[in-house]
Amino acid sequence: MIYFQKSDIKNPHIKPNVTVNLKLKMILLIGILIIAIVLVIGVFMNYFISDMLETQMGDRALGVAESVAHIPELVNAFKDDNPASIIGPIIAPIQEVTGAEFIVIGNAEEIRYAHPIAAKVGGKMMGEDNERALVRGESYLSKAIGSLGSSLRAKVPIYLDGNIVGVVSVGFLANDMQTIIHNYNSQLWIVLLLIAGVAVIGAIIIASYIKKVLYGLEPEEITHLLIQKETILQSTHEGIIALNQNGMITMINSAAQLLLFDKQIASDYYVGKKIQEVSPIEHLSVLLNDVNGLSDKEIVIGNNSVFINTVPIYFEQLFIGTVSTFRNKTEIESLTKELTRVKQYANALRAQTHEFSNKLHMILGLLQLGKKKEVIDYIQKESNLQKNWIRILIRKVADPLISGILLGKLNQANESGIDLVIHQDSILENQLSEKKSEVLLTTIGNLIDNAMDAVKKNPSSNRKISIFFTDIGDDIIFEIEDSGEGITEKLAQKIFEQGFTSKEGTNRGFGLALTKQLIAEVNGALYLEEGELGGACFVVSIPKNPREGTENNA
Known part of the structure; x- marks a missing residue:
């Protein structure tokens, strides 16, 4: 309030x-x-x-x-x-x-x-x-x-x-x-x-x-405040609409007009009218007049899915109306995806930096002990390992962004003492569209992070993650399997629900829900199966575009 x-x-x-x-x-x-x-x-x-x-x-x-x-x-x-x-x-x-x-x-x-x-x-x-x-x-x-x-x-x-x-x-x-x-x-x-x-x-x-x-x-101050308020109101990207205690519109900005009515005209047309007179959505007036307020209520308006927040306003302890804001769910999801990708890249870089620092310290220690042969052998081993990973990813994965995130996760797993293996028969030769590349980046990052969390409680000898991917056929298939405790049949029915999590801490329960939604947007599917390592096995299936297949065959 x-x-x-x-x-x-x-x-x-x-x-x-x-x-x-x-x-x-x-x-x-x-x-x-x-x-x-x-x-x-x-x-x-x-x-x-x-x-x-x-x-x-x-x-x-x-x-x-x-x-x-x-x-x-x-x-x-x-x-x-x-x-x-x-x-x-x-x-x-x-x-x-x-x-x-x-x-x-x-x-x-x-x-x-x-x-x-x-x-x-x-x-x-x-x-x-x-x-x-x-x-x-x-x-x-x-x-x-x-x-x-x-x-x-x-x-x-x-x-x-x-x-x-x-x-x-x-x-x-x-x-x-x-x-x-x-x-x-x-x-x-x-x-x-x-x-x-x-x-x-x-x-x-x-x-x-x-x-x-x-x-x-003063009149000049009132004019100044009015211009300032109108400028702020109309320049805000979020939709804003204010109603008085009788449900009449007292203020509305351009973003709210576009979200609610899919058109933008002079605000004077709406001011003074009740919301049900200008909006075809029957339950919208109930939501906007809620004296108790609303927080992130999701509704569908036309072709847009929006979140509504309604706040009641009191002046001198007297209820005088409400102010509601509208946020386009698509824009929020785009920001979430961008943040997820940034987080994934940051984690990968952090892992590589930390691992590289540890290796430098170990090399320094061996040099101080005069173990030159061991230093040369260690450097040769690490070089061969990195070259092997890079060579495999370059040869088997055509999309550089997918290669990058897989390489980052390999380094992150190596630093955490987790045995992450990419199946030798994995292959992804088709060039992906920008949309599908973004979806796969978010999906791979979230699923591998969940798998790492699942195996961290295991003994160091049983921290295993297996990745398999292929684009042979009409679909792109990714399988990410871990050796964790697995997911019970009861939890399997809820893990894709937004806000549900079996982990401790706040701001959790959004990764799998977001991943499933993003995959659905490209007509794909996300499944949970029983894995061979004893833990969970998530299978991602995304159909290839006809253009992707023909380009590859050409």
């Missing part, structure tokens, strides 16, 4: 260049956005409030003017010889109650009958905006500069017996209106600034939370 903690996510030692950290960047961006929004709202509200107050005051002025224009006493005052004396007392309390800056009454010639400043009564009305009321009889609002300054004022005509006899002008000074608008806007901007301040504090809190959720990683 794999357990992740939050502290496992970030590696502070691998960092891309980061100019501005994410937290500060978010605070600045959100802050700028908030300020921009506040400014837009403030400008809009400032215009809205100004327009609304101006409209309200204009409606208010127009309402007061309409009311004043319809006061009977005021209208009848136009019949009097001195209208100002009657109209003035009527207007003064109305102006005070309504809060208007001024209420001015003028006749058809625009002569004032009422004004807030008594000295201006009798003078001509200013602004030149009375025409619409006096000529056309309209009620309206206007902005003009009067005797009291710039103002917004309502103009309403006064009718007497159906004729326009005067005009009512009710207004509010522009300076007073701006003061009111400024007061409202000041309160508005204070509220908006408070909102902006709260929003900036919120931005800081949000940025801190997001930074915490991302485990302190």
Whole structure:
């Protein structure tokens, strides 16, 4: 099982260049956005409030003017010889109650009958905006500069017996209106600034939370990790697929696509789908979702035999899915064969080196004792023995690799005090294909090694191994026999099973199983028979290709 903690996510030692950290960047961006929004709202509200107050005051002025224009006493005052004396007392309390800056009454010639400043009564009305009321009889609002300054004022005509006899002008000074608008806007901007301040504090809190959720990683670091993870994932030769707790694919690499689906397309096609939706193998989803995990489970997918390893993943003690790896059995077997051959060559070289060293020491000892004749005889004997082995192997075995391993095993057996004999009628003249040569190399090495192990417990006088091989006929035959204890009938049924062994130690029980499988791949067979030496006798039979036979006959 794999357990992740939050502290496992970030590696502070691998960092891309980061100019501005994410937290500060978010605070600045959100802050700028908030300020921009506040400014837009403030400008809009400032215009809205100004327009609304101006409209309200204009409606208010127009309402007061309409009311004043319809006061009977005021209208009848136009019949009097001195209208100002009657109209003035009527207007003064109305102006005070309504809060208007001024209420001015003028006749058809625009002569004032009422004004807030008594000295201006009798003078001509200013602004030149009375025409619409006096000529056309309209009620309206206007902005003009009067005797009291710039103002917004309502103009309403006064009718007497159906004729326009005067005009009512009710207004509010522009300076007073701006003061009111400024007061409202000041309160508005204070509220908006408070909102902006709260929003900036919120931005800081949000940025801190997001930074915490991302485990302190910057966007550049996340991008770097994503690219790194994707590169590692896709460059791995083993197939890798990850599922979440619901059985949906969250990650898959190219090697897994080739093994599972025999094609390679964009990973996005598979991500987010359940494994049973994209794979025709019914029991695959069960294997990949195993919460207990799997180790080297062998299954057949299409034309490939693969090993599956499934590991459950836990984050903060919560099961979040599984990761499964796929290894092609053929590739593993190829590596195993290569390692076996290397081991065989190494053992052979080690044996020759050790034996050669022992012989040099013996020659040195004889020379120190002055036994020159014995040294010459010993060297001549060893030379003849080596030449005899080499001559026999060169003459009887056409494949140099087979000759090499047999010569190495002869030296290894000689060093170990084992009498290894190649039968004089043995012959292997046909040129072997590369595949069959590799199979025979692995087979010969494993079987001879097993035979040596079997006879090591015997007395030195009974450590014998016999090898016979021939390619006469349609098959290549190898017989390797030893004088060991042999194999009982009960064990004979299990010795070719992978993992089964009668020897002590770990990592055993694979040699014979691998050998039998390799021989089967070239349509050969491996048998166990009762040998003449009293131990086990393994017989290897490999059919010759038609081409091999014809080449030899040619």
